[in-house]
Amino acid sequence: MLEKASGTLRFDLVGGPQVEHWYLTIAHGNVVVSQRKSRADVVVTVDGRLLDRIVTGTANAMAAFLRGAMRVEGDFALLIAFQRLFGGPPETCATRTTDEADHSERTPR
Amino acid sequence: MSSDLVQILEGNTFVVSDRTGDIEASLTDPTGLFSFDTRFLSKWVLTVDGERLNPLSVDDLQYFETRFFLVPGTGTVYVDSDLSVIRHRTVGSGFRESIRLLNHKQEPVSLTLRLDAGSDFADLFEVKDALRKCGEYHTRVDDGRLVLGYRRETFERETWISSSAPSTTDEHGLTCAVKIPAHGTWETSIDVVARIPYLTEPSGPAGRRSGRSTRPDMARGLDKWLSRAPRLECGSRSLTTTYQRSLVDLAALRFAPMTSPQHALPAAGLPWFMTMFGRDSILTSLQSIAFTPELAATTLRTLGERQGTRIDDFRDEDPGRILHEMRFGELTAFEERPHSPYYGSADATPLYVVLLDEYERWTGDTKLVRDLEVEARAALNWIDTYADLQGNGYISYQRRNEETGLENQCWKDSWDSISFRDGRLPGFPRATCELQGYAYDAKMRGARLARRVWRDEAFADKLEKEAADLKRRFNRDFWVVDGEYFAVAIDADGRQVDSLTSNIGHLLWSGIVDKSKARRVVEHLMGDRLFSGWGVRTLAEGEGRFNPIGYHVGTVWPFDNSFIAWGLRRYGFKEEAARIAEGILDAAAYFDGRLPEAFGGYPRSDTKYPVQYPTACSPQAWSTGAPLLLLRTMLGLEPVDGQLVVDPALPVAIEHLELLDIPGRWGRRDAFGRGQITTSPRTRRRRPNHR
Numbered sequence: 157m158l159e160k161a162s163g164t165l166r167f168d169l170v171g172g173p174q175v176e177h178w179y180l181t182i183a184h185g186n187v188v189v190s191q192r193k194s195r196a197d198v199v200v201t202v203d204g205r206l207l208d209r210i211v212t213g214t215a216n217a218m219a220a221f222l223r224g225a226m227r228v229e230g231d232f233a234l235l236i237a238f239q240r241l242f243g244g245p246p247e248t249c250a251t252r253t254t255d256e257a258d259h260s261e262r263t264p265r
Numbered sequence: 266m267s268s269d270l271v272q273i274l275e276g277n278t279f280v281v282s283d284r285t286g287d288i289e290a291s292l293t294d295p296t297g298l299f300s301f302d303t304r305f306l307s308k309w310v311l312t313v314d315g316e317r318l319n320p321l322s323v324d325d326l327q328y329f330e331t332r333f334f335l336v337p338g339t340g341t342v343y344v345d346s347d348l349s350v351i352r353h354r355t356v357g358s359g360f361r362e363s364i365r366l367l368n369h370k371q372e373p374v375s376l377t378l379r380l381d382a383g384s385d386f387a388d389l390f391e392v393k394d395a396l397r398k399c400g401e402y403h404t405r406v407d408d409g410r411l412v413l414g415y416r417r418e419t420f421e422r423e424t425w426i427s428s429s430a431p432s433t434t435d436e437h438g439l440t441c442a443v444k445i446p447a448h449g450t451w452e453t454s455i456d457v458v459a460r461i462p463y464l465t466e467p468s469g470p471a472g473r474r475s476g477r478s479t480r481p482d483m484a485r486g487l488d489k490w491l492s493r494a495p496r497l498e499c500g501s502r503s504l505t506t507t508y509q510r511s512l513v514d515l516a517a518l519r520f521a522p523m524t525s526p527q528h529a530l531p532a533a534g535l536p537w538f539m540t541m542f543g544r545d546s547i548l549t550s551l552q553s554i555a556f557t558p559e560l561a562a563t564t565l566r567t568l569g570e571r572q573g574t575r576i577d578d579f580r581d582e583d584p585g586r587i588l589h590e591m592r593f594g595e596l597t598a599f600e601e602r603p604h605s606p607y608y609g610s611a612d613a614t615p616l617y618v619v620l621l622d623e624y625e626r627w628t629g630d631t632k633l634v635r636d637l638e639v640e641a642r643a644a645l646n647w648i649d650t651y652a653d654l655q656g657n658g659y660i661s662y663q664r665r666n667e668e669t670g671l672e673n674q675c676w677k678d679s680w681d682s683i684s685f686r687d688g689r690l691p692g693f694p695r696a697t698c699e700l701q702g703y704a705y706d707a708k709m710r711g712a713r714l715a716r717r718v719w720r721d722e723a724f725a726d727k728l729e730k731e732a733a734d735l736k737r738r739f740n741r742d743f744w745v746v747d748g749e750y751f752a753v754a755i756d757a758d759g760r761q762v763d764s765l766t767s768n769i770g771h772l773l774w775s776g777i778v779d780k781s782k783a784r785r786v787v788e789h790l791m792g793d794r795l796f797s798g799w800g801v802r803t804l805a806e807g808e809g810r811f812n813p814i815g816y817h818v819g820t821v822w823p824f825d826n827s828f829i830a831w832g833l834r835r836y837g838f839k840e841e842a843a844r845i846a847e848g849i850l851d852a853a854a855y856f857d858g859r860l861p862e863a864f865g866g867y868p869r870s871d872t873k874y875p876v877q878y879p880t881a882c883s884p885q886a887w888s889t890g891a892p893l894l895l896l897r898t899m900l901g902l903e904p905v906d907g908q909l910v911v912d913p914a915l916p917v918a919i920e921h922l923e924l925l926d927i928p929g930r931w932g933r934r935d936a937f938g939r940g941q942i943t944t945s946p947r948t949r950r951r952r953p954n955h956r
Contacts, residue, residue: 213575218605223598224419227463233524236570244575244582 161237166196171203182237198230200238213245270296272536275329275356276520277301277593278459279536284320286333286352286362287311290385295392297384298360298424299536300459302594304392305359305413305424308383309457311352313337313366314376318350327487328517330355348374358465359424359458366452368445376445380455381438386415386422388594389537390602400595404436411439420598421462429454464593490516494556497896498923503854507892510858514884515553515893519560522567530563534862534885541591541606543568543613544676545886547620552827552890554627555897555927561624562633568617569640573608573647578665581609581674585647587617589671602669611652611662611674611700614644615707622710625718626904629930634718645711645728648704654694658738659755660704661694675700676825677768677803681810682817683754686764688809691756698751699768701739702775708732709776740779749785751778765789765805767825773832783836790829791841798869799848800826806866813866820863820878823849824887827894834898839914843942846895847916853892860888900924900936907931913938 162183169176179196181188202210206225209215217239220226228235272281278300282288288309290296298306311318318335325331332353336346349367354360368374386398400417410427411434430453432439445451459465490512497508519529520539531553532538533545546568550561573586580603581589592604603609618641625634634641654661664670673682675697683697684690708728715725743751745761751769752761769786772778778786789795794805800821804811813819826849833842852875853860862885865876900922901912909931915922917940926933 213577216580216600216605219598219600221463222420222593222605223417223595224421224462229463233570236524240572240574242575244577245579 161234163197163231163234164194165234165238166199167207168199168201169204169207170201171205176204180238182234187241196230198228198232198234200235201227210239211242213243271323271325271331271333273325273327273329273331273354273356273360274517274536274539275358277532277539278356278358278360279539280306280354280356280360281536282309284323284333285311285318285335286354287317293392295537297387298457298459299389300358301461301464302389302540302592302597303422303459303461304387304389305384305422305459306382306457307385307387308381310381311335311350311364312379312381313348313350315379327484328513329357348376359456362455362457364453364455365450366443366445367450368448371447373444373446373449376443378441378443378453379438380426380440382411382413382424382426383437384413384415384424386595388596389592390594390596398595406434406436409434411436417595417599420595422595423460425456425458425460427456429456487513487516490557493928495927496925498925500920501918503858504850504892504919504922507850507853507858507860508896511889511892512556514859514889515549515557515560515886518549518884518886518889522563522570524567524570525563528563528566529560530567531560531886531890533887535883538885540593541567541588543587543589543610544616547587547613547616548676548824548828549886549890551616551620551623552824552887552894554623555902555929556893558624558628558928561620562628562630565617565621565624565633565637568613569637571606572640572643577608579603580605580607581664581666581670583608583647583651585614585643585645586610586651587613587644589613589674603666607670609662609664609666609671609674611660611697612676612703614647614652615660615700615703617641617644618707618711618714619703622714625714627929629907631718634714638719641711641714642724645707648707649731652700652704655696655757655759657696657755657759658735659696659742660700661696661755662700663694677817679816679818681815682803683762684764684804684808684810684818685762686808691754691760691762692758694757695754695762696756697754697768698739698743699771699775701735701743702772702777705732705735705739705777706775708735736777736779739777740782744782749782750789751786764808764810765794767795767801767803767822767829770801770825770829770832773836774828775832776835778836780836783838787833787836787838787841790833791844793868796844797821797848797866799852799864799875800845801829802866803863811866814876814878816863816878819866821852821866821875822863822888823852823860823891824862824885827891827898830895830898834901834914839901839912840942840944842898843914843916844944846899847918847944849895850892858892859884860891861885862888896922896924900938902927902936904929909934909936911936911938914942915940916942916944918944 164181167178179190210217280298281296288296290307297304316337319338321334335350347370351365353363403414405412413424415422428439432441443451494512518531520532521529530546531549533542546564550564554561568587571588573582586608588606588608589610590604591606596602597604652660662674709732712725712728715721745752745763752763753766753768754762770790795801802819804818810818826845830842830845855874861877863878899915903910915938919940922938925935
C-alpha cells in the first residue's frame with residue numbers, strides 16, 4: 157500500500173495557541189515526519205487532539221473528514237493511505253481473545 | 266420504487282419526485298434531492314398563482330434528465346388550460362431546472378410563479394429508520410440566493426438555490442412576477458447546488474462537481490459509453506432491448522470514487538445504493554468483464570486503496586479484508602454508523618482475487634496485477650488468518666459490531682436465509698458453502714497470478730496445495746449424503762445446515778465440486794424443487810422455510826442464476842446453462858429488459874409471467890449485469906492462452922446471435938452462434954409479446 161502512495165502531507169494543527177505545521181512524507185514504503193518546510197501534495201487542517209485520536213486508532217480519519225473536523229485540500233488518495241498507517245482501537249475483541257492460541261496473531265499492530 | 270415516482274441521478278446525486286416534479290417528503294418518505302447520502306431538498310413545490318400543477322406527461326429523457334408537462338389546476342377531470350408549464354430537470358451535483366411557461370391566450374398575462382423550498386438534511390439511514398436529528402437548521406438569503414443549511418458541530422451541509430430570471434427570495438422559497446405576451450413564452454433556470462464544505466468545493470476530492478448543478482458532458486459521455494461496448498446482432502428483439510437496457514443502466518450505475526474522480530466503478534443499485542459495495546461492485550464487474558472491462562480495473566484499484574489494515578470491531582475490519590459498504594452521511598461522519606467504510610462481508614475478499622485474475626485473463630493488463638500484488642496477497646492471507654473463525658479451515662462469519670454490524674455477511678443477507686431443512690436457524694459463526702468455493706477459486710487464481718505475474722513459484726505451489734486440501738475437505742464435510750448435494754453451511758457446532766439451496770450453483774462456478782459429484786448437483790439445480798422454469802430458486806421447494814415470495818427463501822434471483830449458468834458451463838453442462846439463460850432472458854422481456862432484483866419462485870407453468878418481488882431498488886447492478894454474463898455463457902466466451910475462445914450453446918428460440926467487437930488482450934474480436942439447444946417443453950411455453 158505504502159509503496160504506491162507516495163507524496164507529502166502537510167498537517168496544520170489547530171486548537172493550540174498557534175498553528176503548528178508538520179510534514180509527513182511517504183516514499184518507497186518509508187514514512188518520514190519533520191517540521192522542515194517543504195512542498196506538500198495535500199494539506200490537512202485538523203485539531204491536534206483529534207489527530208492524536210486518529211493516530212491512536214480511537215477516531216477515524218474518513219469520518220472526521222465527512223463531518224468537517226478535518227479539512228483536506230489536495231491529493232485525497234494520500235489521506236486514505238495515511239489513515240491506513242495506524243492500528244485499530246485498543247478495545248477490540250481481538251485483544252480480548254488473545255488467550256485463544258489460534259488468534260494470537262490478531263493483536264493490533 | 267413506486268411507479269408514480271420519478272427518479273433521475275448522476276453518480277450519488279439523485280432526485281426522486283412525484284409526477285409533477287414536486288417533492289414533499291416526510292422523514293420516512295423517500296422523495297427529495299439526495300447527494301452523498303444526505304437529503305438536500307425535502308420540499309420543492311411549484312405553484313402558479315397559488316395553484317398546484319397537474320401532470321399531463323413525463324418524458325424520461327436519460328437517466329440524468331427528465332421533462333414534466335404540466336397545466337394549472339389539480340383534481341379536475343377535464344383540463345382545458347390557457348397555460349402550459351414545462352419543467353426540464355437535469356441532475357449533476359444538485360440539479361438544474363428550466364421552467365417554461367407558455368401562454369396560449371390571445372392577450373398578455375401576468376402571473377406569480379412560486380417555488381417553495383425546504384430541507385430536513387436527513388441522512389439516508391434516517392430516512393430508512395426514522396431517526397431524529399441532533400443539529401440545527403439555518404436559512405439565509407444571500408445576494409438573491411436562498412441558502413438552506415444544517416450544522417452539527419463541524420458538520421455542515423447547505424443547499425444553494427438561485428434563479429436566472431429576476432425573483433424575490435425569502436426564507437421559504439422564490440417568487441417570480443411573470444408577464445407573458447399573447448402566445449408568448451417565459452423561462453427561468455433554477456440552480457440547486459448540494460454543497461458540502463471541503464468535499465464538493467473546487468479543491469475538495471469531489472471538486473469537479475463544484476458550484477455547478479450539472480455537468481455539460483453527460484449526454485456525450487453516455488453516447489461514448491454505448492459506442493465503446495460490443496454490438497449485439499440477433500433475431501430476438503427482446504434480447505436486443507435487454508442488452509441495450511443493460512448497457513444504459515450500467516452507465517447510470519457508474520460511481521466515481523473520490524480518489525479517482527475520472528474513473529468509475531459499478532455502484533450496487535439505484536437510487537438508495539449508489540455507493541461502493543465490495544460484493545456488488547466485484548460481482549457486477551465480473552458479469553460485465555467481456556463488455557466493459559474498465560469497470561473491473563477501477564473496482565480493483567478503489568477497493569484495494571481501502572483494503573482493511575487493522576482490527577476494528579466497530580467496522581468489522583481486519584487486515585486484508587475488502588470493504589462491504591461506504592457511506593458519506595451524518596451518521597457515518599459521527600461514527601454512529603460504521604460505514605467509513607464498513608467491512609462486514611465474508612465474500613468480497615476472496616472474490617477480489619477472483620476478479621483480479623479474471624481481469625488479467627481478459628485484458629492482459631499485468632501492470633495492474635503487479636500494482637495490486639500486495640493487496641491480493643493480503644486478501645489471500647485474510648482467508649486463512651482472519652476468516653477462519655472456527656479454526657476448522659473454512660471461512661466463517663460472525664459480526665463483532667453487534668449493534669449496527671451485519672448479521673449475515675454473505676450475499677443472502679436476510680435474517681432467515683440460512684436454515685436447516687426443518688426451518689431451524691443455525692447459530693453463529695456460520696460457514697456458508699459458497700464462501701469455501703470462492704476461497705478455493707481465489708487460491709487457484711492467486712496461484713496462477715503468482716506464477717505468471719509475480720514470479721513467485723513457491724507461493725503458487727503453496728496456494729495450490731492449500732486449494733487441493735480445501736477441495737478434498739469440502740467435498741467430504743459439506744456433502745449431504747442422504748440428499749446428494751452440498752449443505753448450505755456448517756454451523757458453530759460443526760453440523761451440516763442441510764437445506765437445498767441455489768448456493769450449490771456457485772460451487773460449480775468456483776470449481777470446488779469434485780467431478781464425480783457434479784452431475785448430481787446439476788440434477789438438483791435443474792430439478793423441479795429448485796428450477797422454476799424461469800430460473801433456479803434461492804431455496805428449494807419443500808424446505809421448511811420455502812416461500813416463493815420470500816426474499817432469499819424461494820425467489821429467483823437473476824444475478825444468482827447468471828453465476829449458476831457460468832458454473833454449469835465450467836463443468837460442461839452447456840444445455841442446462843442454455844436453459845437457465847433462456848428462462849432469465851425470457852423473464853427480462855416482461856420487464857422491458859430491466860430485470861428486477863428477484864422475482865417469485867412460483868412454477869412457470871402456474872403464473873405464465875414472472876411475479877416481481879417488491880423492492881425499492883431498481884435498476885440493481887448485478888441484475889443489470891446478469892444478461893451480460895448470460896450472453897457470455899451462451900456464446901461460451903473464454904479467454905484461453907491470450908485468445909478468445911467461442912463455444913456457443915444457444916437455445917433454438919434465439920436462432921442466431923452475433924456479438925461484435927468484444928474487447929480484450931486480442932484487441933477486438935467477434936463471436937457468432939446459432940440456436941441449437943432444444944430446451945425442455947416447459948421452458949418453450951408461449952413467449953411474451955415483444956414491445
